[in-house]
Amino acid sequence: MLLTLTTWREPASDLGFLLHKHPDRVQSFSLPFGEAVVFYPEATEERCSATLLLEIDPVGLVRRAPGDRARSLFDYVNDRPYAASSFVSVAIARVFASALRGVCDARPELALTAIPLSAELPAVPALGGESVVRRLFEPLGYTVEVSALELDSRFPEWGSDRHVSLRLSGVVRLSQLLTHLYVLLPVLDDDKHYWVSEDEIAKLLRHGEGWLSSHPERELITRRYLKHQRSLWRDALAQLEDLDIEESADADAPVAEDALEETVRLQDQRLGSVVSVLKAAGARRVLDLGCGSGQLIELLVRDGSFEEIVGADISMRSLGEAARRLRLDRLPEAKRERVRLLQSALTYRDTRLAGYDAAVLVEVVEHLDPARLVSLEQNVFGSAQPRTVVVTTPNADYNVRWETLPAGEFRHPDHRFEWTREQLGAWAAGVRDRFGYAVRFLPVGPVDPDVGSPTQMAVFSR
Ligand code: SAH
Numbered sequence: 491m492l493l494t495l496t497t498w499r500e501p502a503s504d505l506g507f508l509l510h511k512h513p514d515r516v517q518s519f520s521l522p523f524g525e526a527v528v529f530y531p532e533a534t535e536e537r538c539s540a541t542l543l544l545e546i547d548p549v550g551l552v553r554r555a556p557g558d559r560a561r562s563l564f565d566y567v568n569d570r571p572y573a574a575s576s577f578v579s580v581a582i583a584r585v586f587a588s589a590l591r592g593v594c595d596a597r598p599e600l601a602l603t604a605i606p607l608s609a610e611l612p613a614v615p616a617l618g619g620e621s622v623v624r625r626l627f628e629p630l631g632y633t634v635e636v637s638a639l640e641l642d643s644r645f646p647e648w649g650s651d652r653h654v655s656l657r658l659s660g661v662v663r664l665s666q667l668l669t670h671l672y673v674l675l676p677v678l679d680d681d682k683h684y685w686v687s688e689d690e691i692a693k694l695l696r697h698g699e700g701w702l703s704s705h706p707e708r709e710l711i712t713r714r715y716l717k718h719q720r721s722l723w724r725d726a727l728a729q730l731e732d733l734d735i736e737e738s739a740d741a742d743a744p745v746a747e748d749a750l751e752e753t754v755r756l757q758d759q760r761l762g763s764v765v766s767v768l769k770a771a772g773a774r775r776v777l778d779l780g781c782g783s784g785q786l787i788e789l790l791v792r793d794g795s796f797e798e799i800v801g802a803d804i805s806m807r808s809l810g811e812a813a814r815r816l817r818l819d820r821l822p823e824a825k826r827e828r829v830r831l832l833q834s835a836l837t838y839r840d841t842r843l844a845g846y847d848a849a850v851l852v853e854v855v856e857h858l859d860p861a862r863l864v865s866l867e868q869n870v871f872g873s874a875q876p877r878t879v880v881v882t883t884p885n886a887d888y889n890v891r892w893e894t895l896p897a898g899e900f901r902h903p904d905h906r907f908e909w910t911r912e913q914l915g916a917w918a919a920g921v922r923d924r925f926g927y928a929v930r931f932l933p934v935g936p937v938d939p940d941v942g943s944p945t946q947m948a949v950f951s952r
Contacts, residue, residue, distance in 0.1 A: 491544040492612055493578060494531070495667070499605040502538035506530070507596040508664050509540055509589050519585050523547065526581045544581050575615055576676035582668055590672065592665030607667050608659035613639060616654045617680040623654060625707050625838065626674050632658040666701075673697050677714045690716060691726045703730045706804055706835035730806075756935050760945050761786050763934050764850055764880055767949055769795060771878040773848035777802065779836055779870065780854030784812025791816065791825055802834040802843070809833060837865035843874035850880040853945075856905045863917075871925035871950070879927070879950040881918075882934060886910045887941040911942055918948045927952045 497505050506513040513533035519526045524546040532539045582590060594601035616623050616636075623636045635657040658667070673694065694702070694715055702708050708730060709723075716722040764786060768776060774797045778786050781801030790796045803809050809831045813819075818826060834840045836851075837858065843849070849870055858866060870879060884901055886908040895901065900908050909917070915931070922929045927950040933943030 491546065491578060492610075493542045493544075493582075493671070494539050494610040495542075495664075496532075496537065496539040496608045496610070497605055497664075498537045501535045503533050503535060504597055504600055505538040505540055505664075506533070508594050508601060509586055510594070511540060513538065513540075519581075521577075521581060521584060523577055523580075526585050528585060542578075542581060542585060544578060546577055575679040578611075578675050579672045582672050586668055589664055590668045592663060601665065602663065604661045604663050604666075606659070606661050607664060608657060609667055609671060610657045612655050613653050614656045614675065614678060615652055616656075616678040617652055618678075619652060620654060622710075623656060623678065626677065626711070627658055627670070629706050629835065630660075630670055630701060631662070632660040632670075634658055669697050670701075673702070673711065673715065677711050680714045691722060691729070694726055695729060698730070704804075704806060706833065706838070708806075709833075756944055757785065760852060760882055760934050760947075761789055763932065763947060764852060764882065765789055765793065767880055767932070767947075768848055768850070768878070769793075771848060771949075771951065773876075773878055774798070775846045775848075776800070777843055777846045777849040777874070777876065779834075779843075779849050779851050780804075780857070781812055781831070782808045784808075784815045784831075786850065786852055787812060787829060788816060791821075791829055796828070798828055798830075798846075800830045800832060800843075800846070802832045802836070802840075804833065804835045806833055836869055837862045839869045839873045841873070843869070846874065846876045848878040848880065849874060849876045850882075852880075852882050853884070855881060856883050856900075856907055856909070859906055867921055867925070871921055871927065875925075875952075877952060881948045881950070882945050883914060884908045885942050885944060885946040886913070888938065888944045891938060891941060891944070909946075911946055914946050914948060918950070921950065925952075 495505070495509070503513055509528070511517055511528050513530040516527060516529040519528075521544075524544060527543045527545070528540060529543070530538065530540050588594065589601075592601050614623075619638060620636045624634050627634045636654050639653040639655055658670075660667075694712065698708075698711075702711065705711060709727060712726045712730070713723045716726060768790075774795065776790060776796055776799050778784075778790070778799065778801045781787055781803050782805075784801055787799055787801045790799045801809070801812055803812070812831055816829060818829065818831070821829070832840075832842060834842070836854070851870070855863065855866070870876075884905070887910045889895055889899075889901070889908065890897070892901070911931075918929045918931070921927065929948055929950050932947040932949060934945035934947050935943045937943045
């Protein structure tokens with residue numbers, strides 16, 4: 491089993507300091523299940539790679555295992571010596587303990603700096619294959635190169651099994667990369683491994699700090715990491731949720747957008763327009779995609795014509811706010827039954843979103859990377875396919891009318907783009923043609939003869 495870490499941040503050989511392993515030496519470490527060796531296949535100023543080679547002794551492993559259960563051939567002959575499973579995590583924790591914690595006496599500032607790094611693993615057991623690998627690592631910002639391994643390249647008809655080769659790259663702190671591998675390799679493997687006890691919850695929460703509570707697959711991660719033991723993963727998820735809500739308390743300070751919009755109370759007009767459009771379309775079962783803190787849901791619940799309202803958002807923090815705004819725990823039974831909140835990443839196909847009359851995306855698309863819009867389109871228009879889809883987004887043409895908005899700036903720091911009317915029109919026409927919808931456009935807010943309305947709305951129907 492091999493894990494190779496590479497950096498090309500100059501001087502690249504500083505990787506030796508970060509890992510606390512000298513590039514000129516080959517070092518070995520004895521572990522309970524075999525031996526680990528660290529060596530540097532390449533160590534120049536421009537590029538430096540450190541490899542962790544793990545020799546697992548399957549026979550010793552069986553001999554040392556507790557209990558006197560009858561052994562099968564499978565205990566002796568399996569993929570453990572060759573594939574990156576939970577043993578790699580144990581090895582990372584033992585061999586790279588300080589680097590995992592982000593401690594580096596020789597280069598303390600470097601340990602805190604995001605640097606270009608890659609991790610290569612030629613064989614990783616991945617239950618669920620490539621798609622699970624992507625779902626786990628892409629939300630963390632890695633570029634993921636993954637390919638299924640054929641069982642034997644001489645016999646392509648044998649096909650591939652659940653092993654993949656994997657290369658992750660990104661600009662991250664070394665301790666983050668090691669932490670992500672430490673938690674996620676056993677999750678990918680989803681096979682029996684050493685740890686399943688209550689202190690694993692604490693360990694998971696500790697290593698998951700700062701990224702797990704907002705990861706779209708946190709439930710899968712938690713469940714697999716804690717080996718599907720219901721009581722354990724329920725508990726861990728509940729704790730993660732609390733963490734996420736706590737973290738939100740001081741984040742999300744009011745930003746310029748709020749001040750800007752106060753004058754026209756644009757948000758009220760926006761939500762009012764959305765409700766009218768939904769009623770006119772006869773929608774009864776509605777998805778609020780990217781529901782944020784649930785302002786629209788609140789209006790929809792009040793209106794008796796909506797039978798089922800589902801709010802979905804990627805952010806647990808927002809969903810927590812929505813639950814509080816809606817007082818879900820105190821809502822009378824009849825109302826509560828009509829509302830559900832889901833954590834979902836809109837750029838991944840989510841079959842739970844199928845079968846609704848309408849979906850709305852209020853001020854959401856502009857928060858996505860333009861390159862990810864295609865995945866959102868496929869999920870919403872291609873897979874969920876509601877009869878009506880309402881999209882609202884800022885009208886960039888109007889920005890010149892905001893007195894407090896410096897020229898060329900977006901209305902919100904998290905916006906990835908703001909479309910002119912023409913740009914929304916072009917995007918909507920593409921969606922219309924690709925997915926067989928009709929589209930019309932409506933202004934929201936006071937219409938200026940030159941630059942249109944502050945918010946623009948596209949209503950798709952099929
Ligand atoms: N619709 C709400 C919130 C708009 S803010 C309102 O009008 O008040 C944008 C929301 O989109 C945020 O809550 C954010 O968490 C959510 N979001 C951004 N990217 C997302 C994604 N990929 N999947 C799901 N939700 C996303």
